[in-house]
Amino acid sequence: MKRVAFTMRLKPGGLAEYRRLHDAIWPDLVRELEASGIRNMTIFEHDPVLFLYSEVEDEGAWDRLWHTEVHDRWGELMNPLMAFRDDGIVDSTPVNEVFHIEPASWQPATGSDHSDG
Numbered sequence: 001m002k003r004v005a006f007t008m009r010l011k012p013g014g015l016a017e018y019r020r021l022h023d024a025i026w027p028d029l030v031r032e033l034e035a036s037g038i039r040n041m042t043i044f045e046h047d048p049v050l051f052l053y054s055e056v057e058d059e060g061a062w063d064r065l066w067h068t069e070v071h072d073r074w075g076e077l078m079n080p081l082m083a084f085r086d087d088g089i090v091d092s093t094p095v096n097e098v099f100h101i102e103p104a105s106w107q108p109a110t111g112s113d114h115s116d117g
Contacts, residue, residue, distance in 0.1 A: 004061075006092055021078070051095070
C-alpha cells in the first residue's frame, strides 16, 4: 500500500457545493475508486485549499481513475468549483511524505496486560 497526498484549490465560494456533492457521492464512482486501486480517501479543507490523502495499491491508481467515464462525469460537476492553472489543469500540487509511524504501543491495551514502560 502506498500513501499519496496532494492539494487542490477551490474557486472562491465553492466549498459548500463541493461538500454537498461529496456528501452524495455516486455509488458507481465509489466502485470505480475501488476498481482503480484506491483503498481509502480523506479530503481536508482550509478554504480555498483542499488536502487529499489516500492509500492506493500502486502508483497508477489515480491515473486509472482519472481516465474513466464515471470520473469524467464527476469532473463536469467539479470543474466549475475548482481553480485551474493557466495551462487548463486543475490547480493541484503533490505533497511528499516526510514521516509516518504506526508503533504497536499505540494500539489499545487488551485485558489486564498493561506495561509501565
